[in-house]
Amino acid sequence: MRGPVSEGDWRGVVRDVRVTGHRVTKRATHGRDKLLREVAWLKALPPKAVGYFPRVLEVRTGEGWAEYDMDFCPWPDMSRVLVDGTLTVDEAISGTRSLLGFAFDVLYADHHRPAPEDFFHVSYVDKFWRRASAGRGMSERFDRLCSAEQLDIHGRVYPSAASLMRELQRDTVLLARLRPPCLGRFHGDFKYDNVLFEPATGRFLLLDPRGSTVTGDSDSDYMEDLAKLRTCTRGLYDLVRAGAARVSEGEGRISWEWASWAGPALQRFSALDAWLVDELSVKARARRDADWRVRLDVLMPLLLLANAPFQLAPVNPRTEDIALVLHATGVRLLAEALELHGTRDLGVSP
Numbered sequence: 001m002r003g004p005v006s007e008g009d010w011r012g013v014v015r016d017v018r019v020t021g022h023r024v025t026k027r028a029t030h031g032r033d034k035l036l037r038e039v040a041w042l043k044a045l046p047p048k049a050v051g052y053f054p055r056v057l058e059v060r061t062g063e064g065w066a067e068y069d070m071d072f073c074p075w076p077d078m079s080r081v082l083v084d085g086t087l088t089v090d091e092a093i094s095g096t097r098s099l100l101g102f103a104f105d106v107l108y109a110d111h112h113r114p115a116p117e118d119f120f121h122v123s124y125v126d127k128f129w130r131r132a133s134a135g136r137g138m139s140e141r142f143d144r145l146c147s148a149e150q151l152d153i154h155g156r157v158y159p160s161a162a163s164l165m166r167e168l169q170r171d172t173v174l175l176a177r178l179r180p181p182c183l184g185r186f187h188g189d190f191k192y193d194n195v196l197f198e199p200a201t202g203r204f205l206l207l208d209p210r211g212s213t214v215t216g217d218s219d220s221d222y223m224e225d226l227a228k229l230r231t232c233t234r235g236l237y238d239l240v241r242a243g244a245a246r247v248s249e250g251e252g253r254i255s256w257e258w259a260s261w262a263g264p265a266l267q268r269f270s271a272l273d274a275w276l277v278d279e280l281s282v283k284a285r286a287r288r289d290a291d292w293r294v295r296l297d298v299l300m301p302l303l304l305l306a307n308a309p310f311q312l313a314p315v316n317p318r319t320e321d322i323a324l325v326l327h328a329t330g331v332r333l334l335a336e337a338l339e340l341h342g343t344r345d346l347g348v349s350p
């Protein structure tokens with residue numbers, strides 16, 4: 001079912017998570033409807049999936065707010081242990097293998113609904129433009145980066161995100177390949193900061209499902225989840241969020257260096273990413289999903305670009321650095337994806 005298109009509640013969203021004894025309470029004020037969709041989604045899970053998500057114990061709502069209680073889970077957040085090195089590469093791979101096994105066998109088992117003709121456009125192209133305009137006016141630094149016609153990233157000049165998107169919209173051959181073969185249940189925010197993981201047993205708990213697409217539809221392309229996961233392994237989302245990128249910028253130019261403490265984590269993410277792509281190739285082929293790689297490569301940067309302005313709540317030099325790096329990474333990876341899979345010349349300068 002499609003609901004109203006909304007950019008949600010992303011600006012000024014007030015959400016909090018409190019732990020009291022063995023209970024965790026997740027509360028939302030501006031994001032009330034989104035939280036209630038999350039609850040509805042959790043309650044409608046098929047029996048096989050139930051143990052992999054928090055159990056909703058109680059829901060309370062009032063005017064302008066909603067909250068729900070769940071059991072406290074003592075396992076560490078996978079993003080944190082990947083960044084700080086508590087988790088080895090082997091443990092991270094084995095955890096991700098279990099996560100994907102569950103996702104493919106249970107969560108994505110119902111992917112049978114044909115995708116509407118305009119699915120890619122409505123879900124990702126329109127969202128890109130809405131987010132681009134909603135993100136304007138919050139931070140001068142971010143605005144400057146987004147409005148530059150071309151972007152020099154680490155010495156290489158790329159078209160702006162908007163130009164890349166226009167190029168993508170003109171590439172009808174590529175757009176046809178981006179339409180997913182079918183739709184079904186998906187998590188919606190499938191990244192490591194939403195996974196609690198116990199390395200000793202390999203058990204995990206998946207938090208924070210979106211439960212629906214930007215259009216309010218409960219079904220999407222399973223590749224959206226996997227592209228989200230790859231914003232971590234290839235887009236280095238968790239490392240950037242942890243403040244590991246030291247930014248230097250100028251007019252239409254950005255570069256960054258990684259803090260020295262981030263070196264081992266960069267290696268871990270790189271190994272994990274190489275493994276992930278191999279694993280996805282096996283799993284997607286088993287589903288006879290011929291164009292999986294095209295969708296993965298294009299969706300991942302689109303998700304980074306859509307997420308970047310989210311980081312600006314609240315605006316400060318640290319959150320600005322995070323938003324800038326995520327945006328620039330999105331530009332670079334989108335340009336690379338279009339060069340690889342697009343049928344038109346982009347003109348990226350060496």
Ligand SMILES: Nc1ncnc2c1ncn2[C@@H]1O[C@H](COP(=O)(O)OP(=O)(O)OP(=O)(O)O)[C@@H](O)[C@H]1O
Pocket residue numbers: 015017024026054070071072073074077193194196207208
């Ligand atoms: N049941 C739980 N047990 C232990 N820790 C939890 C639990 N639920 C949430 N947390 C902790 O709180 C953090 C935030 O929770 P969650 O991801 O659900 O919300 P959020 O990311 O703030 O929400 P949103 O992305 O919708 O703004 C998690 O990363 C995790 O560390």
Ligand SMILES: [Mg+2]
Pocket residue numbers: 193194207208
């Ligand atoms: Mg979360």
